[in-house]
Amino acid sequence: MTQAILVLEDGRTFRGDSYGATGTTVGEAVFSTGMTGYQETLTDPSYAGQIVAMTAPHIGNTGVNGEDDESRRMWVAGFVVRDPARRPANWRATGSLDDELVAQGVVGISGIDTRALTRHLRDRGAMRAGISTELDQAELLARVTASESMTGADLAPGVSAREAYVVPAVGEKRFTVAALDLGIKTATPRYLAELGVETHVLPATSTAEQLLEAGIDGVFVSNGPGDPAAADYAVAAVRGVLEARRPLFGICFGNQILGRALGLGTYKLRFGHRGLNQPVLDRVSGTVRVTSHNHGFAVDAPLDRPTDTPFGPVEVSHVGLNDQVVEGLRLLDAPAFSVQFHPEAAAGPHDANPLFGRFVDLMAAERERGEAVSPPLTVQDTTGEKGA
Numbered sequence: 030m031t032q033a034i035l036v037l038e039d040g041r042t043f044r045g046d047s048y049g050a051t052g053t054t055v056g057e058a059v060f061s062t063g064m065t066g067y068q069e070t071l072t073d074p075s076y077a078g079q080i081v082a083m084t085a086p087h088i089g090n091t092g093v094n095g096e097d098d099e100s101r102r103m104w105v106a107g108f109v110v111r112d113p114a115r116r117p118a119n120w121r122a123t124g125s126l127d128d129e130l131v132a133q134g135v136v137g138i139s140g141i142d143t144r145a146l147t148r149h150l151r152d153r154g155a156m157r158a159g160i161s162t163e164l165d166q167a168e169l170l171a172r173v174t175a176s177e178s179m180t181g182a183d184l185a186p187g188v189s190a191r192e193a194y195v196v197p198a199v200g201e202k203r204f205t206v207a208a209l210d211l212g213i214k215t216a217t218p219r220y221l222a223e224l225g226v227e228t229h230v231l232p233a234t235s236t237a238e239q240l241l242e243a244g245i246d247g248v249f250v251s252n253g254p255g256d257p258a259a260a261d262y263a264v265a266a267v268r269g270v271l272e273a274r275r276p277l278f279g280i281c282f283g284n285q286i287l288g289r290a291l292g293l294g295t296y297k298l299r300f301g302h303r304g305l306n307q308p309v310l311d312r313v314s315g316t317v318r319v320t321s322h323n324h325g326f327a328v329d330a331p332l333d334r335p336t337d338t339p340f341g342p343v344e345v346s347h348v349g350l351n352d353q354v355v356e357g358l359r360l361l362d363a364p365a366f367s368v369q370f371h372p373e374a375a376a377g378p379h380d381a382n383p384l385f386g387r388f389v390d391l392m393a394a395e396r397e398r399g400e401a402v403s404p405p406l407t408v409q410d411t412t413g414e415k416g417a
């Protein structure tokens with residue numbers, strides 16, 4: 030078996046076996062505590078530039094399948110596991126994870142004491158790292174210390190769709206939404222489609238005008254990789270959408286971009302939140318939901334009072350119960366809200382799915398309000414379906 034090494038930027042070194050593609054890779058070492066969902070993790074564009082260590086010890090048990098990809102390819106910079114499955118077993122499996130990692134050129138390492146690695150990252154913070162099957166420790170460390178840091182990294186345009194595309198509504202179309210693709214996961218337009226939303230997915234650097242033109246009823250701002258402080262183009266676009274008072278919903282990177290558009294700051298968390306079991310308090314309803322997370326940055330906002338912004342006051346609507354991190358924002362006088370966690374929940378849990386319904390309700394309320402403010406003069410309903 031080919032040997033591999035994992036070297037962290039502070040010199041801590043782990044030796045193991047090659048898993049997936051051979052070669053050398055560098056990225057930010059982070060850990061995910063999801064017990065399931067490795068295929069969704071590997072194909073989540075938000076993980077671009079990151080070497081992901083899975084804390085669950087057995088990875089690859091169910092192989093890979095043709096249904097669970099969250100985007101067109103795997104994006105992780107590298108993959109670290111303890112004990113890979115020797116043989117996948119699942120009725121949906123189309124192949125083994127090991128073969129798929131090779132096919133997609135993802136350099137990984139197995140046989141690692143992922144518990145020790147996780148404790149190290151938890152205590153010292155996420156840091157740059159490298160995996161190699163060809164370099165020695167000193168050579169790899171030199172590569173790692175010369176590599177880009179996640180702080181200041183602008184990665185969304187690199188993962189986003191190049192061309193706009195449309196995901197049709199399932200059944201009757203009720204709303205048309207533009208989604209700013211900063212690294213969107215396929216589950217998101219799927220959830221919207223189920224609620225009668227036609228989603229026009231637009232590239233990361235689309236302008237406010239383009240979003241407003243395509244998103245007649247609302248604008249969605251997706252999750253995505255990199256440092257939100259580096260995505261000024263998205264901040265400018267979101268500001269334009271807020272100025273137009275078009276309903277807006279953001280997830281994860283989208284929450285950070287909304288925060289910045291409102292004038293709030295963002296900062297890097299020590300080791301971030303990545304996993305499927307993170308408790309979040311919804312302060313509006315008083316409920317606690319167990320949610321899916323993948324973020325290394327967070328919005329800086331006071332928890333105890335709303336903050337004044339050019340678009341009216343914004344309050345922290347959700348708080349992470351492990352560490353009191355801002356997990357959601359809600360404008361009090363404008364139709365915009367966002368969450369730092371993942372209601373599209375791929376992989377699960379599905380506690381937060383109703384947030385898509387909240388977006389739809391917001392669009393319905395704004396439509397009604399618009400109609401009340403300026404009633405259409407001569408609109409006649411010729412379809413016979415409306416108001417049935």
Ligand SMILES: NC(=O)CC[C@H](N)C(=O)O
Pocket residue numbers: 075251252253254255256257280281282283323324325326327
């Ligand atoms: N999933 C996401 O959208 C991640 C957002 C951002 N890249 C972060 O790490 O915080």
